[in-house]
Amino acid sequence: MARIVQKYGGTSVGDVERIKKVAERIKFNRDEGNEIVVVVSARAGVTNELIARAKAVTPHPSEREMDMLLSIGEQETIALVAMALHGLGVPAVSYTGGQAGIFTDKVHTRAKIQAINPASIEKDLKAGKVVIVAGFQGVNAEGQITTLGRGGSDLTAIALAAPLKADKCEIYTDVDGVYTADPRVVKTAKKLTEISYDEMLELASSGSKVMQSRSVEFAKKFGVVFEVRSSFNYNPGTIVKEEVAYMEKVVVRGVAVDKDQAKVIVSNILDKPGSAAKVFRALADASIIVDMIVQNVGRNGIANLTFTVPQTDTHKAQKALEPVLDEVGGGQLAIHEGIAKLSVVGVGMKTHSGVAATLFQALADANVNIELITTSEIKISVVIDQAHAETAARAAHAAFQLDQL
């Protein structure tokens, strides 16, 4: 007998028929003698509908009321999944985030989990029930409903798996697992059997849409091993866990492409202490997340700063930076939106040389120009023209022989 936490995303519980299928899968797993805790998202589309309704009422709804509103999406699903299980003769009980003992800080729409009290869940598991928990939500010390922000349901599942000492945590989604590249772009992409937290984190921050970094970080911090797999079939997925020795045999584990970035160039600024700080302080004050940063200095003490920001934030970035230009010596600002960031990720890089050279040669052979390069211990990222993103991904995938994994 194992204790399993399962998370089903919005597509997996998208309508009544899908909910029934999920219930069948839960029953199947329970009939094998397991204790099951299920975390569900809102039905696909419901959260966007609610946001649209809120915006129709007032253009800038308060975050506290948004949480009150959005939390009903998951509350609907938990009740329907519990009912579907009852229909199959499986004892089940639904829990809101608050009822599940998920306590957060007071920040609305992006609350952080502060503590989990799994006593009620433990009691119902012992009574033989399947426990269905609303993902994405919690309650603060004042009893206010909070939501955890994007990817919140994954986080709920992983955060529950730790105090429940779950043997398995399964993240069900609409893809079969983590691939060496996006299979829609690179036809020869392979599903990975295992991947380390760090690689998964780098892939997540590199545009791979499987999971948000935040949930992976939480899993790494608390040592929660989880599996990413599909709710549409019974194939095994990808297991995400601490780095293990044999993983290092493979240098590169995956290629990711992020087309949602824009490149910002602040040129002709004085190369003196504090210039870069002023630029990035202005962006931080505007809550803009800056990704790749490169600075180069010309011979007459004039520097250029280049970095990427989310494409949705380009207008905000321009507004934030314009007042700073004078302070840093009268620089110029240029924003390029038509870029893509390509990353190759692998823990094996730590001990293998030549990865950068292989990547650059592959891109050169494919006639793809590199505009910007940054590296971390287990990742190399380059900014290229968006029009070449797919060509470049296929070239990199082939160069590291990922299709032969």
Added chain:
Amino acid sequence: MARIVQKYGGTSVGDVERIKKVAERIKFNRDEGNEIVVVVSARAGVTNELIARAKAVTPHPSEREMDMLLSIGEQETIALVAMALHGLGVPAVSYTGGQAGIFTDKVHTRAKIQAINPASIEKDLKAGKVVIVAGFQGVNAEGQITTLGRGGSDLTAIALAAPLKADKCEIYTDVDGVYTADPRVVKTAKKLTEISYDEMLELASSGSKVMQSRSVEFAKKFGVVFEVRSSFNYNPGTIVKEEVAYMEKVVVRGVAVDKDQAKVIVSNILDKPGSAAKVFRALADASIIVDMIVQNVGRNGIANLTFTVPQTDTHKAQKALEPVLDEVGGGQLAIHEGIAKLSVVGVGMKTHSGVAATLFQALADANVNIELITTSEIKISVVIDQAHAETAARAAHAAFQLDQL
């Protein structure tokens, strides 16, 4: 400055535009210097949609999960109304039933309110906020979400008005108030300025759809004076309160028609102690509410029992009664669905004679045959052919000169 509890029904908050109108009305009342607590229902149609989705998942959803599901309808509305008020610059905060301190017993789908702790509401009112409370719902001692059953939002408003010591309780609906008869049937029907709890109760149990008896009973018990009025205009409505002396000048206050009853006849049963008890025990065990009851005894010790049940329960009644027929001496069962119950209500009946005679004469003049008669202290009800319901209502309305109020 007055403290006002206002309740808006599902039609009043049916869509984004209606919600904005409700917010304007609340702002109008608050700008006059009043403290406002608002109770809202789910948007019209939402509850039925949710029920349909539940039934599509499983034909007999559990009551606990139905409460988990249905409570989201009101939770959506409170958030949207609070947002709409924010949009008008009015400080406002939404509360679920549990957050509002509404504690119920453990019965799901028809919970009874056991206690209200208005401390949080008091605090927010003192802070100058409008407090928006989800109607129809509460929380039990175990922290489970419960719902109060039909008419639950009216009950929430009236139940909150008592501990909050509200100066006014306004029940906003889609009609202008309580009428002497259904204005769609009796064109000359007049809106009543005031009506006593007892009259309102008799009207409610006689098919007038304005409010459920339960809320009126609660108001009577705790002396909560409330006003039934329209959210679609600013006309004064009908004030419901304890009987006052001058009310007695008017003998009959209203005529109500209920077409949702069926007549059940159990004939040829032995007239001995226990026969009727067996019949009504069987119906009670099947949770069927019996309304008018008449028994007559023939000369050879053979009795007939006639009574009415809700039309939706006729099949259940048949199933419940068939096994009992033998036990009561081999009686026969007949069910007539094409009936209507017409009632005239008025506290003045207590001190005036001749009301029954006037009613029966009016019906005779209109060629309406009476099948069954029952009376209470302040009501006379008759069962007639459903085809004559409108004619009979108009005749009774005219006979008691209700159009001249």
